[in-house]
Amino acid sequence: MELFSEIYNCYYQVLRHLLSNQAPVTIQDIRTGISNEGFEESMLAIIPKIENGSWNLFEKEGELYYSKLSDTFAVPFSNLQKSYLKALLSDKRIRLFLTDGQIENLNEILSTVTPLWSNEQFCLYDRFADGDPYDDDNYRKHFRMLLHAHRKNRYVDIDYTSPKGTRVHHYYFPARIEYSVKNDMFRLLALEQTKSGKMKLHTLNLNRIQSIQPTNQTMDSAIDLDAIIRASYYKEPLKLRIIDERNALERTMLHFANYEKNTTKIDEDTYECLIYYNQSMETELLIEVMSFGPMLTVLGNEHFLDSLKKRLERQIKIK
């Protein structure tokens, strides 16, 4: 079994799609296919191979290319992929997706396969201890209802208790289901239509949802969730100065790899890093920055700097 194998190559994917088309295609159609799915410079490598017949996978008649493959063509699963699937079957979250019967069936098909890994081979030593209750029937029911509504593009009627204990009841559109590896919990990225017609983004913890009712209301317009998230970022990013001592640079870059960031070298061992974030990320980001202690210096924005100073002022007043 090999991870780095040509059978997973991008060019094979591009070719499979081109060849699965039973209708004849022009060289321009082929170019478009490569441009949509290939790497930026794949065209330079693939087109000559098709045109000169080195990849003898098309019948050429005049200007048209006919696929030599049948319409039933499918690539079977490799041992690596089977082994991966087998490992997933032992994960505690798999029952959110599959029924006990489906898991049993799949286990039977994969009975001779060794799982790619087992859970006890991994230790996530700083994961939070209060993960979501994946075995809870109600939790699973809610998860599946949200998944279904998302697929069908439908709003759901959610009764929710916020972390502060406030009960909220609204129609929400389930835009995405977010999972936090650190918290071991799922959250719903839910959109609520405000009175002005705009979409407001809410993050709801799945284990705080009291009930969900399906509705017949569908989301009729295309929603650009990323634009909504981007628009929520503060105009002024967090600006950090990093002095590269005690491996600070590498630590910072890896730690904040999750955020959109931009780093510039100022001089021999000084760097500046801009991190983009929104209000919902603010407390977590502040805690992360504090964990670095004096390794990092917050240069801005003012709001973030004030929050950090407040914590320090509160600390010095304690004694």
Place this chain on the structure above:
Amino acid sequence: MSDFKELVKSFPKTREYVRDFFVYGFKTREEFGDKSPRTYDNERRRLESWLAPYVRKDYVKNGSNISLAIDSNLLDTNPLFQVWKTKSFTDNDIVLHFLILDLLQNGDALTAEEITNELLLTYDVLFDTQTVRRKCNAYEKEGLLNKKKDGKNIVYFLDNSLMNWFSENSNILDAISFYQMAECFGIVGNTISDQLDFHNDTFRIKHSFSVHTLEDEILFALINAMNKKVRVNLLLKSAKKNTVTDNLCIPLQIFTSTRTGRRFLCCYIEKSKRFTCMRLDNIKNVTLLAPAPDYDELRNSLDKNRIFAWGVSFQSENDSRLDKLTMQIQVVEPAEDYIINRLKKEGRGGTITRISKGIYQYEIEVFDSNEMLPWLRTFIGRIVSLECTNKAVERRFYRDLNTMYKRYGISGEAMPPQDT
């Protein structure tokens, strides 16, 4: 640049470049000092080609920087999976891939000779039988084809039972979408998505480090060694000394930090009789050696020891076996009960006691309390006292705190508790 090729033969060199671009994202051509300019240009061009939608160019005074602008809040897949889809191949490889698999779609079981003949008759493509047999055997090894004996002959055939199961149980595709982003070896899940033309538009993953995929080949070898319960030789790169050394050990478990993004191999070093952790991104190569006869005992011993490891260190910096750390914090009850919850869920088994109204004590014994410092600092603003049997840790905490006071113009000084 005429010899530029978009695809590559091996992964390790690529891994280094992508990691540097991804993690640091600010190195200019001059800063890749130990590589020739031509190598740099080719690697950079490849990277720009593979990851085009995510590449950002910034012009700075000493040249242009390229970096990867990846905002994990906006990702439906891991962009770095692309790097795994770049293995080079020959013309024969790609032609045989499609034609042999197509020929066997109808369930026929054929010998290498029969396949060779059919390739000529059905597809008008001429190959010698040896080449076809070699490809069939390679695909049997990869699991794409099955083979069995039919009388004196070896025949090759396709088993589509799993594919059929997938078409009848399409809800598994949601699971594949989720796990490829949330779990290890996500690249494998991603190849399944590719194969079934199904792409994630449902899940977003927080606190998942895209860069981990670059270590999957090393991880794969280590898991294999753990399954076989063998010793390994690791080729380990030291970032500080810029050297590569051989290290004999028994691999036991993978330790992952969900906060810092670091992953480690936890292993047993027989020579020093110690558990130790090595960063996966520093491991350059893994060679499997002979079985370790006491593997299960070592694994049990690790489980017993791990409860005293705050992170990845199994030894204190002083001679005491365990450091005892006690922290008292201030909490406004009940408005700040979430802080007590933080101690419970993040405290890794430490005991929490309510000392008086609004004052809580957290206490724990660990091998190396140094590792706790980043977490302890997150409680700045409410720490009433911090004491540790490892006095160096106390001193470091207060020294760092005073540096921060000074830096942000806060007047005053924090004093560590007096030694008794």
